[in-house]
Amino acid sequence: MILHTTRILALALSLLFAAMVPSAPAQADEADIAAAARGVVRVVIIGRDGDEIFPIAHGTGFVVAGERIVTNAHVINPAIEDKRLAIGIVPPEGGDAVYARPISVSPRNDLAILATTKPMNLPVLTIAGNPASGQSAVTAIGYPMNVDRAQGLDQNDLFRATPPVLSTGFLSGRRPSREMDTLLHTAPIARGNSGGPLVDNCGRVIGVNSFGAESEGTEAEFFFAVSTRELLPFLRANDIQPQLNALPCRSLAELDAEDEARRQQTLAAEQRRTAAAEAALAMRRDELRRDITYRTIDARTNQMALAxxxxxxALAAGGTAYLMHLRADMRMRAISGSVAIVALVAALVAWLTRPAFADIENELEAALNAEQADGEAGADPGDKPSGAILSQATYSCVLDQQRSRVTSAPEQDVEIGWTAQGCVNGRTQYGLNAGDWTRVLVPSSEAAVSVNRFDPEAREYVVERYLLDRDAMSEARERRGKYEAPQCGAGDQAATQLGIDQSTVVSALPDRPNERLVYTCTLAKAGAD
Incomplete structure (x- = not known):
């Protein structure tokens, strides 16, 4: 039951209290809150008069798994006490209302689980895995009756799909009581909000709104939500495995800024490594040039001395030959003359083949190239985290939480079997566009579009999820229906065409995704190069 008193002074005190609360680390992402709201429903208690049905009361609920809805026990209590009453579930957009039946009710902590009689295909809300704490910003999502009255809605309007109301405030801490563990907050709720979710900036459920504190006119208003300390055990006791996320709530702007800072750091480190390598190369070049120059000088000196x-x-032999000529000793003259000629030719050869200073640079470059080749031959290919693209390989990819924005409960580890033609795990062909391998997934049963990218050179796998409303999802499905994705191995032309076709879907998506999952991949098994 919501005890709601409106007083100008109380409102002023509430605003004053909010101003005194430390600012939240990040503003709520409107797209995330809107996505969560699409899984919030109106829970209507229905009476019957002959063939006519009419609403008796209503509250709020939200989807936790398949056709399972969580609400407050006191919302459906009239239908439990009076079997002539029924429970109706009205979706927030499109679709028809359906009936529901209670499958578990816990009056102690004011929780109940409903099962719809027909599938509604509404998004499942993610529940925060860590207990809420601090004084962070929160949003209450639900169907307050005073808003319905202000809009002049009649009884029949309650059975029509209507978006829920969002109200923001601050978490004021946990408030355990004798009955249950609750969260105290300042996000305004009224009669009809009961059973609706209290969410954080990423649209994750941190509590189930239940009741409010009575104001005496001069006091600030506070409201209570059943905490996830109560909700999670209740769900698990009823064989419901909720979609959990215990990671910090971070904005994409924050992640983009961190990525840019990382990029700048990497660039600066690369520049330092390049400068150090260039300095080391220059030093090594100077050392080799000095050594080669000394060797060249020694070799020139030796050959010049030999010449x-x-x-x-040759002169001595020539003189001897001349002397033997004067003595008419023809035999010795011939021998001496031959020695003189041979010595003179050898002297000329020694002189002309002496190392030239111009050859120092050529020998220097040859020595540097030889050292580089030896270094590459001795390097271990496994030391390189990325580089050459293999024609076929299997990668083990792990979610990088520091670089990811996670609003759901994604897989922490993913294995990717990749081929150079863009086939993943032997069944999914990726499209090639502007050098990027991408697959756009537009499911028929989920209001989300996923854009998956894999970079085999950087060994990085990125999944960006866009949580869309009914109209945007219909447009995405319509665009997806205009092309056929090829089978694996269809060839380069088919992969390129898929990349072009998928761009028509991507162009209709919002500027930013709701969720970005970045996986760092390592080579698990290599195929043929």
Whole structure:
């Protein structure tokens, strides 16, 4: 039961209290809150007079799994006490109202679970895995009666799909009582909000709104929500495995800023490594040039000395040949002359083949290339986290929580079997567009579009999920229906065409996704290069 008193002074005190509360770490993401609201329903207690049905009362509920709705026990208590009354579930947009039946009711902590008689295909709300704490911003989602009255809605309007009302405030801490564990907050709720979710900035449920504190006119208004300490055990006791997320709520703007800072750090580190490598190369070049220059000078000196010695021998042999000529010793003259000629030719060869200073740079480059080749040959390919793209490989990918914005309960580990033609796990063909391998998934039973990207060179897998309303989802499905995705192995042309076709769906999506999952991948098994 909501005890709601409106007083100008109380409102002023509430605003003053809100102003005194420390600012939240980040503003609520409207897209996330809107996505959560699409899983919030109106719970109507229905009476019957002959063939005519009419609403007796109503509250709020939200989807936790399949056709399972959570609400407050006191919302459906009239239908439990009077079997002539029925329970109706009205979706927030499109679709028809359906009946529901209670499958578990817990008066102690004011919780109840309903099962719808027909599938409604509404999004399941994610529940925050960690207990809420601090004084963060919160949003209450529901169907307050005073808003219905202000709009002049009649009884029949309560059976028509209507978006829920969103109200914001601050969490004021846990407030355990003798009966149950509750959260105290300042997000305004009224009669009709009972059973609706209290969500954080990422649209994750942190409590179930139940009742409000009575104001005496001069006091600030506070409201109570049953905490997830009560909700989670209740769901599990009824064999419902909720969609949990215990990660911090972070904005995409924050992640983008961190990514840019990381990119700048990586760029600066790469520049430092490049500068260090260039300095080391310059130092090594100077060392080699000095060594080669010394060797060249030594070699030139030795060959010049050899040329001089041979020239002296040639002169001596020539003089001896001349002397033997004067003595008419033809035999010795021939021998001496031959020695003189050979020595002179050898001297010329030694002189002309001496190392040239111009060859120092060529020898230097050859030495540097040889050292680089030796280094590459001795390197371990497994030391490189990325680089060459393999024609076929299996990658183990792990969610990088620091770089991800998570609003649901995604897989922490993903295995990707990849081929160079863009086939994933032997069954899903990715499209190639502007050098990026991408697959756009538009399911028929879920109000979300996923854009999956895999970069085999950087070894990174990214999933971006867009949680869309009914109209946007219908448009995405219509665009998806205009093309056929090829089977794996259809060829490069088919992959390129798929990339072009998928861009028609991507162009209709919002500027930012609700969720970005970044996976870092390592090579688990390599195929043929």
């Amino acid at each position: 001089l010695l041979l020239f002296i021998i």
